[in-house]
Amino acid sequence: MSCLYGVGVGTGNPELITLKALRILQSVPVIAYPASEQGNSFARSIVAEFLQDNQIEIPIILPFKLEKSAQPFYDKAAEQLAEQLSNGRDVAVLCEGDPFFYGSFMYIFNRLSPKFTTEIIPGISSVMASAAMMGIPLTYRNDVFMVLSGILSKEVLKEKLRVADAAVIIKLGKNFSKVKQVLQELGLVERAKYIENATLENQQILSIDEVEAETVPYFSLIVIPSQF
Structure with missing residues (x-):
């Protein structure tokens, strides 16, 4: 068969x-x-x-x-x-x-x-690969971890991030500026890290303020790890 x-x-x-x-x-x-x-x-x-x-x-x-x-x-x-x-x-x-x-x-x-x-x-997802490439544990113990789409509205992103101990935001691209504004308003910019092309030779890991919004690929993501 x-x-x-x-x-x-x-x-x-x-x-x-x-x-x-x-x-x-x-x-x-x-x-x-x-x-x-x-x-x-x-x-x-x-x-x-x-x-x-x-x-x-x-x-x-x-x-x-x-x-x-x-x-x-x-x-x-x-x-x-x-x-x-x-x-x-x-x-x-x-x-x-x-x-x-x-x-x-x-x-x-x-x-x-x-x-x-x-x-x-099963295969390795970008979420797990990105945390490994960054050398950052995603989440600890009983923390609440969320995966969110950058396509979501500002209001929904803020609502979800307020109750998450750790999060990954995927599908960035033209949504990056909106997501960055949400992170700024919630005081999460310092904790967050940006990555594109995870595991590839042209991989980039940047702080949020280093990212040029107009160059962000759709399949890049942002990691907001738990606080130990």
Whole structure:
């Protein structure tokens, strides 16, 4: 019986994928991965050196503009993968970070897991990798830890951060200036640290005041660790 694998490939450094992920990547006949409308795929680039020449590759083309719904693209991808699975071929879908942590694979999972055997291979998320790269423990004992999206409104961010002992704010990009203002109003700027391209050669770790707002990538994040 064929199997659909959601394979977490981590944050960018290929040395951080698991042994199980490597085994699956090199054994399945079909590899699928999210890609931009121009065909670029960060997920594929992470593991490119491990892929086999005889594998079928299926780019899952996704729009990277918030105003454009991705759901029809997931419908099309699910149909393509279902065809491969129905023909008895195992399929591995590459997922940046972890498949079940804000991952695009979840939308494929929701469409196909009721029909096909599915297995998840967890990967290192940007949240955990960033804390490791910074050398900062995220949270202690019974502290409340939150992961928040920078897309949220100022009011919601302030409400959540007021009750969190530690937090990570993801999806920054053009939201950085808003998030910075919230941190300033809550007196969290000194505790917070900014990171982009975690685990990669071009990784940057900066204080909040050092960051140039207009250059902030969407997938950068801010870590606000617990106080020991």
